[in-house]
Amino acid sequence: MEFTINNQTITRDGDFVYLIAEAGVNHGGDINVAKEMIKKAAEAGADAIKFQTYKAEKLASKNSPAYWDQTKEKSNSQYELFKKYDFFWEEEYNELANYCKECGIDFMSTPFDSESAEFLNKIMPAFKIASADLTNHPFLKQIASYDKPVILSTGASTIGEIDEAVKVIESQGNSKIALLHCVLSYPTKDQDAHLNMIKHLKEIYPQYVVGYSDHTVPDPALVTITTSAFLGAKIIEKHYTLDKTLEGNDHYHAMDPEDIKVFKNNMKIYNQILGQYNKEPLESEKQAIKFARRSLVAATDIEAGTEVTKDMLTWKRPGTGISPKNIDLVIGRKVLVDIKEDDILTWEVF
Template sequence: MNIFINGKKISRDGNDVYLIVEAGVNHGGDINVAKDMIRKAAEAGADAIKFQTYKAEKLASKNSPAYWDRTKEKSESQYELFKKYDAFWVEEYKILADYCKECGIDFMSTPFDSESAEFLNELMPAFKIASADLTNHPFLRQIAKYQKPIILSTGASTLGEIDEAVNVIESEGNSQIALLHCVLSYPTKDEDAHLNMIKHLRAVYPQYVIGYSDHTVPDPSMMTINTAAFLGAKIIEKHYTFDKTLEGNDHYHAMDHNDIKVFKNNMKIFNDVLGQYFKQPLEAEKQAIKYARRSLVATKNIVAGEIITKDMITWKRPGIGISPKHIDLVIGREAKKDIKEDDILTWDML
């Protein structure tokens, strides 16, 4: 099944990859920084930029423990972290959604409560749901009723839990679903990425678009998300920042606008080299077929009337004469005309 976001077709088995850069709250509550991130992401070629919409008191209790690398993000509780960055609400997201339209990039923001889901529904073409809400069935039901594509991360979930979530969404008449492999570990070590799970999700859910939400620290070639795309992920989501050196939970494992360019160029090369499925000689190979293949060639002067023996012929380039595969049809034949040493044999000589 295909899904459509803002008129863009995302095909389960197509070549194109839809890239969502996850700005989250890396703007630090500064609307101008957020707009600058939008502009640079659009210029670099990202398909969508996504934020996170929450209020700390709606999202976490004040006693909720941290579960991230405390050397990178020093907040002692989830509430403390979320409270630092929950500055944006309805008006700010309207501004950002409008600015995305100006820049030609899709606007998204993950809602973390019913109120934010309600007002974001008016602003964006699809919903991205965090892994932590995969088992939040009332919330899934609310979002499914909006009848928009739902991109659902599946971090830390069992197949049974994924099935339950999908059934909840489809029970509301919404089958526009994409499932993203994800690992809920910040940052995700390379050995914990387990990208083969993308293939597993594709096998278990052949009716859905499958993607990948990445939390690994990027390398210069963007190898992790390249590999995810090679394995069949058609939606890639990765955290995005304007400065990787900043402190904070989502800066140090994020891509920047230069990384976006690298990945998009990688995908262009990927699509260019994939080509057709059926094996056959190509137009680009015609010259090679003619000149790099071998022909039977005389190893000595052969007089008209002589019977061709094995020691009289060998095979050399180019391939414009009799192919070596026909050598048994040539040996024992009579030369119709004089053949000079190193002449390429053709059928009219025999």
């Protein structure tokens, strides 16, 4: 099936991979930093930039425990972490959405409550729902009712829970659904990425586009998200920052603008090298077929009228004479002319 965001069509088996730079709250509450992130992401080639819209008191109780690596993010509770960065609201996101239009990149922000979903609906082409809200059926119903594409992360969920979420969205008459494999662990260890689950989701949900939301620490070649594309992920989301050395939960496992360029170049090469499906000789191989294959060659001088035996023959390049596969058709024939050692044999000499 097709899945369209801002006139950009994404298909299950197409070449195009839609990359979402997950800025989250890595702007630190500074609107100018957020705009710089938008500009740099657009210049690097990201298809969308996504923020997170919440107010700490709407999202977590003051007693909600931390579940991340506290050597990287020292907050002791979710409320404490979220309160650090919940400065933006409707006015700021309207400003950022307009700036995205100027820069030529799709604007998104994940809502975490009904109020933010309501005002974000006016300025976004699609909704991205966090894994933690996959079982929040009332919230899914609200978002599905806007009849916009829904990108749903599936971290820490069972197939049964995913089925339930999909049915909730479909119950609102919305079948514009994409499912992202995700591991809800910050950071995700390489051995915990389990990218084969992308293939599992593709098998179970043949009607939907499948993608990947990544939380691993990126290597210089962006191997993890590139591999996810090889396995069929057509929407890829990865945390994004301008500076990986900054303190905070989402900087050290994020990609930066240079990483975006690396990934986009990986995809360019990937699409170039995939080529056609049917196995057949290519135009670029014609010279090799002619000159790199072998021909039957005289292993010794052969006088006219001689009946050819196997020991009179060998095979060498180029492949402009009789193919070695026809050696049994040559043995026993009489030659019509004198043949010198190392002559390439053709049918005319018999």
